[in-house]
Amino acid sequence: MARASVLIYGLLTSIYAHGTSTQGRSDIASQTVSAIYGEELQLPCTAPHRKHAQTIQWLLKTSSKEQWEQIAVVRGDEKPTAVGHFETQGNGTLLVRSVGIEDEGQFKCQAAKNGSEHHSMTNVAVFKSPSKPELIENYLTFTAGTHSEIGKCITRDGYPVGNITWYKNGKVLLANRNETQIKIHIMKNQNTRLYTIESTLYYTLSKNDINAEFFCEVVYPFQEGSDTQSSEPVKIDVYYPIEHVTIEVDPSNDVIREGDTVILNCTADTNPSPAEYLWEKDGKQLSALGYYRLHAVTKRDEGEYRCTVFDFDFNMRSAVMLIQVKAASGDNNEIEHGGVIPPIAEESHSGDRHGEPKPLNRAGMIIGIIVTLMLVAFFTTIAYYMCYYKEKTEKKPYEDLEERSAMDPGKAAPTAEKVDGEEC
Structure with a gap:
């Protein structure tokens, strides 16, 4: 003392x-x-x-x-x-x-x-030095684009009144009435006459703020100068909806041959990771994983593969890739360059996670089949008629010769060899 x-x-x-x-x-x-x-x-x-x-x-x-x-x-x-x-x-x-x-x-x-x-x-x-600032956060996860309360910074029992400053990733945050707002509340204890300061930070976050660190600092007068104390930092997470969906082939060979084993990987630019995946081929559901494996591929594996991704807010977005397989025999009619055609479509929807892709137009398919059958029948009838008419024409000269021989028995019919017509 x-x-x-x-x-x-x-x-x-x-x-x-x-x-x-x-x-x-x-x-x-x-x-x-x-x-x-x-x-x-x-x-x-x-x-x-x-x-x-x-x-x-x-x-x-x-x-x-x-x-x-x-x-x-x-x-x-x-x-x-x-x-x-x-x-x-x-x-x-x-x-x-x-x-x-x-x-x-x-x-x-x-x-x-x-x-x-x-x-x-x-x-x-x-x-009187105040207590070390305490940063109290309501949540550790936020949604991008929303103006959110990051937390409250509280320092107690100081004198005279100090000043609280907020930091994000080590840089000072200044109130600007737009994306950054700071509210100050000062309380005085009537018995001790000491001050408690409460500062609340409101901030509009973006996807770039994932894992950002926030902390607060109190600066207070002390004797002939000033002193500072800082809170412990808090790290936040930012959720944002799906922005892009891509399908990648592993291994990334240009040509997929019969017998190869390939994996189709579906990736989405979103946070957190997608809540659900849905793989389809030509409208038929295949898998609910983030990847789809094709083992010992054949020509039957060719087709349009679609990956649909659902995010945390039940938004969905899709990517489509066309897969073509080159025959192992090297048939000249097969595609020689590239068995994978890059994504040809991308669709996005916002709504129920149980939303299904649009069903195929079955009525149109049935009408197309009927029209095709009618055309086949029509051309078959024409071909049959033409063959029948030609056969009748070729048989008629021989019938005339037989008639003349019967009328004039003294005349011998010339020797002739009957030539069969084309089979129809």
Whole structure:
């Protein structure tokens, strides 16, 4: 305790002016002392005086509107008297035990003898470091594009009032009434007169703020300068809907041959990871995983593969890839370059996660089949008629020869070889 008193005594910053005097009175210019809340403070009386030769009084004035209040007195050889947590020593020094906010103000030492008075003034400024700031967050996950409350920064029991600053990834955040808003609430304890500061940060987040770190810092006056304390940082996560869906082939060969094993990987630019996947081939559901494996592919595996992704907010988006397989025999009619055709379509929808792709137009398919069958029947009838008419035409000359031979038996029919017509 004695050491603390010596240290505080050493903090005295005295500014002395020439003494001004009137008839039997002189004043010493004031000096300023920094006191720490809750600690002990010693104030020496700098007014000229001699021990046991006069009366020394200590008076306190905490504001310009208040009157001087006597807090201690020493009269000659009498035992010093004091009130409250004040004490005086024989040499006139005032001892303040456990400094409080109520001790901030002007202290006056007045030494009097035989009608002459001498005064010295001491200004006492009290400081109390606040508690370490505490960052209280309501949530650790946010949705991109929304103006959200990131958290509250609270620092308690400080004096005088400090100032709270917010940081994101080590950079100061300044209120701008748009994406960044900061609300301050200051409370004063009526008993201790200490201050509690509460600062609330509102911020509009984007997908780039994933894993961003926020913390707050309190800067408060302390003795002849200032000091700072920082809260523990908090890391947040930002959700955002699906932006892109892609299908990738592994291994990434340009040509897929019969017998190869390939994996189709479906990836989506969204956070968190997709809630659900749906694989389809030519409208038929295949799998609900993030990938689809084709083992020992054949020509039957050719077709249009669609991956549909559902995110946390039940939005969905799709990517389509056309897969073609090259025959192992190397048929010249097969595609020689590229068995994978890049995604040819991408669709996005917002709605129920159970939304299904549009069904195939079965009525149109049936009509197309009927029309095709009718055309086949028509051309088959034409072909049959043409073959029948040709056969009749080729048989007629031989019938004429037979008729003439029957009418004129004396004439021998010429030898001829009948040539069969084309089979129809």
